Amino acid sequence: MLIKIVNALLAVLGGVAGAVVLFYLLNKFAEILPSRWEERLKPYLFLLPAFAAIALYLIYPTIQTLVYSFANAASTQFVGFKNYSDLLTSSAFQNTLFNTLLWIIVVPAGTIVLGLMIASLADRLRPSGEKFAKTLIFLPLAIGAVGAGAIWKFIYAANPPTQHQIGLLNGIVTGFGGNPVNWLQLSSGRLNSFLLMVMLLWAQAGFAMVLLSAAIKGVPTDTLEAARLDGASEGAIFFRIVIPQIRTTLVTVFITVLIGVLKTFDIVYVMTNGNFNTNVVAVDFYNQLFTNSNAGYAAAIVVMLMIVIIPVMVYQVRQFRAEEVAR
Amino acid sequence: MRIRPTVKAAAVLGAAAALTAGCLSSGGGGGSSNTGNTITMMYGFTGNQSDDFQAVVKPWAQKNNITINFAPTADFNNLINTKVAANQLPDIAIFPQPGIMRTISATGKLADLSSVLTMSDLQSNMLPGALKAGQNDSGTQYAVLVSANVKNGVYFPKKAATAAGLTQGPQTMDQLQQLTNTIAGTGRTPWCFGIEAAAATGWPATDWVEDLMVINNGSDVYNQWVQHKIPFNDPRVLSVLNQLDQLVLANGHVNGGRNAVASNNFGTAGNPMFDNPPGCFMYRQGNFLTQAGFFPKAVLSDLDNTVGVFPMPGKTAESKPVLGGGDLAGLFSANNDSAKKVLQYLTSSEFQTAMAKKASWYLAPRKDVPLDSYPSKTSQNFAQIQNQATEWVFDGSDQMPGAVGSGSFWKEMTAWISGQEDAKTALDKIEASWPK
Numbered sequence: 022m023l024i025k026i027v028n029a030l031l032a033v034l035g036g037v038a039g040a041v042v043l044f045y046l047l048n049k050f051a052e053i054l055p056s057r058w059e060e061r062l063k064p065y066l067f068l069l070p071a072f073a074a075i076a077l078y079l080i081y082p083t084i085q086t087l088v089y090s091f092a093n094a095a096s097t098q099f100v101g102f103k104n105y106s107d108l109l110t111s112s113a114f115q116n117t118l119f120n121t122l123l124w125i126i127v128v129p130a131g132t133i134v135l136g137l138m139i140a141s142l143a144d145r146l147r148p149s150g151e152k153f154a155k156t157l158i159f160l161p162l163a164i165g166a167v168g169a170g171a172i173w174k175f176i177y178a179a180n181p182p183t184q185h186q187i188g189l190l191n192g193i194v195t196g197f198g199g200n201p202v203n204w205l206q207l208s209s210g211r212l213n214s215f216l217l218m219v220m221l222l223w224a225q226a227g228f229a230m231v232l233l234s235a236a237i238k239g240v241p242t243d244t245l246e247a248a249r250l251d252g253a254s255e256g257a258i259f260f261r262i263v264i265p266q267i268r269t270t271l272v273t274v275f276i277t278v279l280i281g282v283l284k285t286f287d288i289v290y291v292m293t294n295g296n297f298n299t300n301v302v303a304v305d306f307y308n309q310l311f312t313n314s315n316a317g318y319a320a321a322i323v324v325m326l327m328i329v330i331i332p333v334m335v336y337q338v339r340q341f342r343a344e345e346v347a348r
Numbered sequence: 349m350r351i352r353p354t355v356k357a358a359a360v361l362g363a364a365a366a367l368t369a370g371c372l373s374s375g376g377g378g379g380s381s382n383t384g385n386t387i388t389m390m391y392g393f394t395g396n397q398s399d400d401f402q403a404v405v406k407p408w409a410q411k412n413n414i415t416i417n418f419a420p421t422a423d424f425n426n427l428i429n430t431k432v433a434a435n436q437l438p439d440i441a442i443f444p445q446p447g448i449m450r451t452i453s454a455t456g457k458l459a460d461l462s463s464v465l466t467m468s469d470l471q472s473n474m475l476p477g478a479l480k481a482g483q484n485d486s487g488t489q490y491a492v493l494v495s496a497n498v499k500n501g502v503y504f505p506k507k508a509a510t511a512a513g514l515t516q517g518p519q520t521m522d523q524l525q526q527l528t529n530t531i532a533g534t535g536r537t538p539w540c541f542g543i544e545a546a547a548a549t550g551w552p553a554t555d556w557v558e559d560l561m562v563i564n565n566g567s568d569v570y571n572q573w574v575q576h577k578i579p580f581n582d583p584r585v586l587s588v589l590n591q592l593d594q595l596v597l598a599n600g601h602v603n604g605g606r607n608a609v610a611s612n613n614f615g616t617a618g619n620p621m622f623d624n625p626p627g628c629f630m631y632r633q634g635n636f637l638t639q640a641g642f643f644p645k646a647v648l649s650d651l652d653n654t655v656g657v658f659p660m661p662g663k664t665a666e667s668k669p670v671l672g673g674g675d676l677a678g679l680f681s682a683n684n685d686s687a688k689k690v691l692q693y694l695t696s697s698e699f700q701t702a703m704a705k706k707a708s709w710y711l712a713p714r715k716d717v718p719l720d721s722y723p724s725k726t727s728q729n730f731a732q733i734q735n736q737a738t739e740w741v742f743d744g745s746d747q748m749p750g751a752v753g754s755g756s757f758w759k760e761m762t763a764w765i766s767g768q769e770d771a772k773t774a775l776d777k778i779e780a781s782w783p784k
Contacts, residue, residue: 094783113777179611181604183537183620183627203611206766294547296762297610313751315783 043070083327090320094313104321117300120214124285124301127215129278131222133271136229140237141259143230155234159227166224170291173220177204177292208298217299220288225281229274236267269344276337283330302326382439385686386415390431391442391675392424400707408693414686432457439681440690443491445746446481447753449678453490459682461489465695473697473716475672475740477567481747482676485575491678493713494694495703498730499634499743500559500660500671505621506653509629512536517658519665521563525595531629532600539595539602540628541609542617543762550758551745552614553765555671556596556632558744559660560588562669567739574744576782580752581775589764589771597765603628610766615642622647622654632660634673635730639709652725659733670737673746674713704731749783756781 047066051059093100108114139158143151161169178188179201186192191201205213240263248258264271286303289295295304302322310319382388393401398420409416419438421427425448428441432452443449452458461482470479470492482491504514512531518524531538543552562570565584572578573585597606603620604612618637620627622644637643638651647654662668677694681687693699700712704721711727715735722728734740745753760774769777 179608181608181612181620181627183603183623201608203607203766206607206610208768290547294549296549296759297766298768308755312755313781313783314749315751 040070086320086323089316090324092317092320094315094317096316100317104317105325108318108321108325113300114305116298117295117302117305120211120298120300121283121302123211123214124218124221124282125279127218128221128225128282129275131218132225132229132278133233133275135222135226136233136274137271139226139230140234141263143234144237155227155230158230161224162227164224166287167291169220169224170288173292177216179203179205205293205299206297211298213293213297214299217288217292220292221282221285225278229278232270232274233267236270237263240266269340272340273337276333276340279333280330283326381683382681382687383684385413386417387439387681387684387687387690388417388419389440389442389690390419390421390424390428390438392421392444393442393675394420394422397707397709400703400710404699404702404706405690405693408699409690412689414690416690428452437680439679439684439687441678441680442494443676443678446491446676446742447747447749449482449491449676450484450747453484453488453678457680458490459679461492461679461691464679464682464688464691465489465492470695473714475670475713475715475734475737477737477740478672478674478713478742480571481674481742482678491676492691492695493674494677494700496672496674496711496713496734497635498659498670498672498711498734499555500632500669501635501637501657501730501733502630502632502660503618503621503637504630504656504658505626506656508621508624508626509656512626512629514629518661520661521591521663524661528595528601528630532598536625537600537603537628538630540618540620540631541596541602542612542614543609543765544611544613545615548754548758549610550760550762551754552633553761554745554753554757555634555743556592557585557588557761558741559632559671560591561585561744562671562739562741563660563662563667564588564591566667567669567741570741570744574747576748580779580782581772585775586771589775593771606765607767610762618642619644635711635727636709638726655726657726657729657733659736662738666738668736668738670734670740671743672734672740673743674711751781751783752778 044067047069048063051063051066054062089096090104091099091101139154143154146154164172175187176189178186179191180186180188182195182201186195186201188201188204190204195201204216207213207216244262244266245258248262253261284303285301286307289299289301289304290307293299295301295308303326306319306322306326309315309322391398391401398418402418405416424444428443428448429452431437432455437457449458467489474493475496478493478496479489481493483489502517509515512534514527514531518527528538541552543550545551558570558574561573561584564587565573569578569584573580573582596602597609599605602609603617614633615637618628618631618633619642621629621631638648638655640648643651643655659668659670677691679687679691695714697712697714697716700714701717701721703710704712704717704727705723708723708727711731711734717731719728719731719735722731745757747753748757756778760769760778763769764771764774
């Protein structure tokens with residue numbers, strides 16, 4: 022144990038010292054140059070290590086993935102667009118895309134609505150009540166998705182009718198004399214996908230609540246009072262005074278959750294592994310790579326995912342810049 | 349002015365793409381050159397199984413002046429692939445499945461064992477067909493089973509089953525179907541069945557299908573099917589699914605009904621057998637089920653008296669096929685005498701008898717291990733089931749490519765049993781998913 026701590030300390034010290042030495046040397050190198058060049062080059066030299074790290078860990082793998090998406094399963098031969106056409110024409114992958122689309126439509130919007138509702142309702146509680154309610158709702162955010170899976174298994178669990186029901190929902194159903202339902206197998210109307218989305222809503226609502234609650238509290242009270250004096254109803258105040266003033270926070274929450282949804286993996290993997298028509302893109306990617314050893318399909322899926330995410334990211338960055346300018 | 353950064357970025361990305369485009373993977377050659385008496389042995393079983401194994405092998409190795417570095421890993425398949433690719437080979441590897449062994453044998457790094465072991469001895473003393481599991485498609489022996497398991501046992505609750513008229517195992521499939529119908533006819537449920545296994549959901553169904561394949565069509569057709577020499581969606585496979593439908597999935601034949609199967613965990617699905625009145629009378633599952641963690645504690649503590657086992661019957665009373673599995677030892681260091689000696693020992697009756705005495709989970713792939721070496725009546729029973737086998741085949745899904753054997757086969761059987769697809773569609777989809 023002691024040796025581990027010593028090792029960890031040495032690693033931290035070594036890492037920091039290494040960085041210091043690196044920048045010191047870069048600085049020395051710049052100082053050797055004639056002073057005009059020194060001024061010109063120094064910022065770039067100081068940027069170099071960070072840029073090199075990004076290139077190595079982000080840009081290089083991205084390009085490699087792009088290349089692999091045009092190669093066969095073992096990445097030994099190029100096959101053109103075959104991976105893409107195979108995937109897009111297979112009904113299983115079309116289903117996966119449709120499920121993912123449902124997640125994109127339902128979860129970010131649902132999180133916003135829930136978060137907004139909780140935030141504005143909690144705002145009206147007494148301070149101690151507000152703190153308690155918010156803590157409770159924020160709690161799931163601290164639980165990892167796999168832990169959430171373990172918890173929700175106890176809600177959706179279904180045993181044969183002759184056995185004791187350990188699942189909460191089936192406990193209720195059989196308590197009223199019904200037959201246990203296999204919740205996660207209910208694929209008609211994609212009900213099982215919606216049941217999985219509830220888990221993500223449960224986990225994310227706290228995140229939305231915290232940000233939106235802060236934004237709502239930041240709305241200047243004089244605007245609210247002015248509206249009240251003008252005789253606006255509570256509904257009108259909320260939708261026409263509060264919402265426009267917290268718009269930027271709403272967008273940030275929406276996009277953050279949206280990106281999280283596109284990457285949703287653990288909840289589906291733990292609960293159904295994509296069975297019963299609940300597959301989503303990230304789970305399919307994992308299974309293509311690690312179960313089917315098909316690097317070509319896996320890379321193609323990731324590239325498609327990336328193409329979908331890029332516009333969202335660009336929008337977010339622009340939004341962020343616009344805000345900076347506004348300040 | 350906006351165009352310039354874009355052009356620059358495109359140029360940078362283009363250059364990087366040109367640099368990496370040529371880099372598709374390629375392999376290397378070579379083999380292990382260790383000739384000393386210190387050898388490395390890598391294997392995939394851990395915990396008390398590894399402890400038992402070492403407790404038997406270590407004293408023998410000491411006597412023979414061989415030092416063995418044991419390298420157990422739970423992530424054997426990934427690790428061995430990495431080691432082979434990096435040419436950092438262990439001297440001996442014990443493979444959990446023939447599939448990965450065959451893939452590696454194609455690199456030429458595994459030794460042909462026919463000159464290392466006494467093949468005639470193995471031929472006559474091992475389970476019939478067991479040697480095949482260690483051969484590649486052209487019949488070269490690259491590995492030999494050193495432990496075995498039985499996957500076609502049918503468990504029944506001794507006392508309750510006697511009352512229901514089940515005292516000994518049926519001798520033919522027809523008798524099994526009859527027995528099923530008789531129990532169902534009295535308003536009781538004959539079978540338990542569960543295929544839920546978290547991310548591996550579906551595998552217990554594949555065992556059923558494989559079992560019925562070898563029962564109905566014999567080991568030759570079975571092996572051709574496993575090696576994809578006949579298509580996965582052959583009409584014979586469809587009729588197997590229909591048989592499974594009639595035998596187990598039919599209305600009133602399975603505890604909880606067909607819809608409960610996919611969400612019922614394989615490890616505990618059989619436990620309603622011990623309820624009063626029993627939730628079912630038969631549960632078909634591998635011999636591993638008698639280890640701790642599956643049956644209720646009260647049952648486990650009195651296993652020999654509460655639980656009976658019969659093998660899935662053959663088509664006729666004379667045919668007794670067994671679906672099994674096990675670990676296969678292969679040799680990377682063809683020129684290392686110590687490693688050869690260890691391999692000879694692992695395949696000997698001496699080692700396997702000692703293991704049977706030491707470890708309650710162990711079954712020997714050799715028939716000449718005396719039955720009384722096994723500690724319990726239940727494990728003796730399993731040993732007897734496999735020793736009486738007229739033909740022994742290795743679990744098929746473990747030999748198929750991962751995309752099928754742990755991918756589409758699991759998933760499509762789950763979809764079929766939970767009623768999302770008909771049998772034909774499921775089989776067609778598996779056939780379509782077989783890597784070309």
